Amino acid sequence: MIKVLKNEDGGGFKAIFMIALTLAALYSGYMFATPYFKHNTMTSEAKEIARLGQEKEKTLELVNEKVKELGIPVEKDKIAVTYDREKKIVTIKMAWKVEVNLMGFYKKTLDFKVDVKE
Numbered sequence: 001m002i003k004v005l006k007n008e009d010g011g012g013f014k015a016i017f018m019i020a021l022t023l024a025a026l027y028s029g030y031m032f033a034t035p036y037f038k039h040n041t042m043t044s045e046a047k048e049i050a051r052l053g054q055e056k057e058k059t060l061e062l063v064n065e066k067v068k069e070l071g072i073p074v075e076k077d078k079i080a081v082t083y084d085r086e087k088k089i090v091t092i093k094m095a096w097k098v099e100v101n102l103m104g105f106y107k108k109t110l111d112f113k114v115d116v117k118e
Contacts, residue, residue: 028102035098036055038070039112045070045096050090056083066085072096092116 029074045066049059062083073096080093095113 022067022079031100031102032108035110035112038072039114041112042066042070042072043116043117045091046094046114047118050092050116053088053090053118056081059092062105063092063094073098090116099111 029077046063048065049062052059052062054062058080060076064076064082067079074094078094078096080091082091083089084091093115094111095111098110098112100108100110
């Protein structure tokens with residue numbers, strides 16, 4: 001005789017709920033981690049570009065290329081680059097905001113700044 005096992009305490013619902021909760025947590029983590037990853041990458045790239053010690057125009061061009069490559073919402077005129085010839089110090093500054101929207105349930109605006117002096 002074949003015995004059928006039944007779970008009468010709602011185990012099927014609990015499993016579906018836990019899977020949905022896990023997927024929601026992963027989605028939220030991805031949505032929040034992406035802007036922070038881009039910020040950290042941009043900060044690292046700005047340091048490398050500043051270490052090159054090139055003139056202001058060339059530095060601005062290189063930074064703008066990285067901004068476009070990473071998909072960071074910063075206009076070219078919002079990127080400040082200064083070059084001190086005497087001390088040979090390059091300073092790169094920029095700031096941007098990203099709004100994270102979790103399917104309309106939760107919205108958060110994240111502010112990012114890059115201030116590099118090499």
